[in-house]
Amino acid sequence: MLLELWKAIVIGIVEGLTEFLPVSSTGHMILVGNMIGFTGEKADTFEIVIQLGAILSVVVLYWKRCLRLIGYKDKNAPVSPNGRNLNLLHIFIGIVPAGLIGFLFHDYVKMLFKPETVVIGLIAGGIFMIVGEKAMPKLNAPTMDDLTYRQCLYIGFAQILSLWPGFSRSGSTIAAGMMTGASRGASADFTFLMAIPLMVAATGYDLLKNLDQFTSGDLLPFAVGFVVSFIVALLAVATFIKLVSRLKLTYFSYYRFVLAAVVVIFMMAGRL
Template sequence: MDMTSALQALLLGIVEGATEFIPVSSTGHLILVIDLLGFVGTPGKSFEIVIQMGAILAVVAIYFRKLWGLAFGMVTDREARLYVRNLLLAFLPALVIGATLYGPVTRFLFNPYVVCAALIAGGIAIILIERFRGEPTAHRVEAITPRLALAIGFFQVLAMVPGTSRSGATIIGALLLGVARPAALEFSFMLAIPTMFAATTYSLYREWSALTWDGAGLIAIGFASAFVVAFAVVRLVLAFIAKIGFAPFGYYRIALGLVMLAVLTTR
């Protein structure tokens, strides 16, 4: 493992951790940065797949007490049952549609130009929805109706297009459907746990033949840095978005998409 590859792995882990849970698309950022760096760390997509687990574990650590309460409260606590019901309903579309379309999406859409287009389109959508959305009707995750939870799940499926952002799709979809900002954030973070775990497990299964111990050190660096940065970002983003809203992320997406399009077309 040379120093250049180690530094690139560290940078990519930081990018994953910093972008996974904010509405700017971690997959899109990884595709762009890997393309710019010319990073070739491990066979197949194993590096990008495994470092996502670091980000997932960061959210599990932050919400461990909540998860523990839900797991042991479902039998006796009605609110816990409603919470888990909503998570399962929102997870269902990704489980079914994601497994069906995984192959075509990764073959045809995982390229920098698609990412740039999705970043710009998503940025415009975020700004418009933040500006014109109505008054929220659901202020807690438990208050989300089954129909709304399922609809948020279908919004999450849009994130299969790289550059869309899983968190962006679920948060903005929830806002559009009348969920208050704090509840939309919490629901998105909690929904990430089963969704990302299932997606990562399925991706590892698809890439299993390419997995080797070569590059294990690079994966470890990326995994650890993704965990640390994601842990810090989730803590910070809760306070930031509660005060500022999502519009700054929309402007960032548009600016990044335009800049990267210029780089891609002129290099």
């Protein structure tokens, strides 16, 4: 039990530190999990569950925005110059494509949770992010409230790419948002806000689908990993989101390429 708790804490820390950077938190958890011997169907489900812990820290950061989405009137809320205001339909449009594909191909997606596919995702995602950075047209959505329904749909389709481990949800969606003319900050804010309902649904579905594989002894490691990822993410979320909003995606792409090379070396040496 102590060994499992230690592994849960390590994976929880990795998730909390990487969830808000376009480097693929799932990819990092898979790689670290393989290094410490935390693999298998339960480990795959664990990695999905604790992502919800990290995502819930976004609720703390965006709590006023979340309340406004469900009808709360905030007199001090900034108003978009073009009169637009982000609403639940924007969020719904953004999450439907990946949610639908993830539901229909759930078992196939889980089969991709291995180092070899993560390497492919790291490289492909890095290239996609560079393209997004270079192909950005004239800015038309400086803030999240300026996003149109069409832009949200494009971002939603790009989120399908993140179902491949290593590609990165934030990397694919921020890059796609920039390709439509949204600012880096607007794309990042929308990405993390729409992740809340998506991860709630993904976690609930995965737990229900694999419920028969768990015992009461699995509850504590899951709870510990969940809490650790939430606390670490809570400490990092504001700083990391600002970092992603200001730094070019190209820098994160370079990190991904280096990590992919290191992983290949480890695999060739039989360490992964």
